Amino acid sequence: MNNSILVAIAILTQGDSVLMQLRDDIPGIIYPGCWGFFGGHLEPSETPEEALEREILEEIAYQIPRTKIQKFGVYSDELQSETLKSVHRHVFQVPLTVFLRDLILNEGWDMRLLNQQAAQDGGAYSEKAKKWRPMPAIHQQILLDFYKQYKE
Template identity: 35%
Template sequence: MDEGTNIVMVNPVGQVLLHQRDDKPTISFPGHWCLPGGYLEPGERPHECIRREIEEEMGVVLDPAAVRPLCSRRRSYGVEHTFWTAIDLDLSEVVLTEGQGLRWFTRQEAAARRLGYEDNAILAEFFGLRDRGAL
C-alpha cells in the first residue's frame, strides 16, 4: 500500500497553499489543485518526507519544529500523513521543480473547487479543528 504525506500551509491572512499538478495523463489527478506533498522513500519517516518534498519541489526549507502533525488516515489511495504549518511565503520567490503552479486560496475558494486526492476533506477537517481552537 502506498504511503505519503501532505501539508496544509497557512499564511498570516489564513489562506492555504495549493499546488497545481502537472497535466500529464500518466499521473493521478493531472492538472488538479491539491495540497503539496509526496510519497515516502524507503526508511523515511513521514515528518522527514514532507520536509524533503517541500524542499525538492519548491526550494523551501521548513523549520522542523514548525511542522505539526494534523492526522494520519487510510485514504482511497493509501495511507496519508497530513501535517500543517504557519508560513509567510512570497510565491514570487519560489521556483517549482514539479507542477504547474502554486497559489494561495481562501478557505471558501478551496472548498468550492474539486481538489485532487481527498484534499477537500482534509481541509474541512483542518478548518474544523482550527475553528474549535484545537490547533
C-alpha cells in the same frame, strides 16, 4: 501495507490561506490537473517528517522550519488502480514564512494560496491554466477539516 503508498503532505498556512499546488495535467499521474497539497511519497527508510521536508524542498525550494511542523492527521483512501490499492497520507500543518515570490515551483503547473471558500467550492481558478480547476475529494476533505479546526 500491500499495494499501498505512504505519503507526507503539508498544509502550508499563511494567514487564513493554504498554499496548494495545481498538479500537472498529464496522463499517468494521480489527480492530473487538480489542486492538491505539496508533498509526496516516503522513501523506504524515511519518517513522514523527513519525507515532508525533502518533498517540500524539492517541489518549491522551501526549507520547512522543523520546530514548526505539527501533525494534523492521517487520511487514507482506496484507489481505482490495478497497481495501487490505497494511499495513506500523513498530513502536517506547517507555516509558510516566506512570500510566494520567494518560492520556486519545481513540480506542478501552478501554485496559489487558497482560502476556505475554495475548500467549500472544491477547487479554484488558476491564472496559468486560465480556468477553474477542481481538487480531489480527499484533498477537499482535508482542507475542510483544517478550516473547521482552524475556526474553533
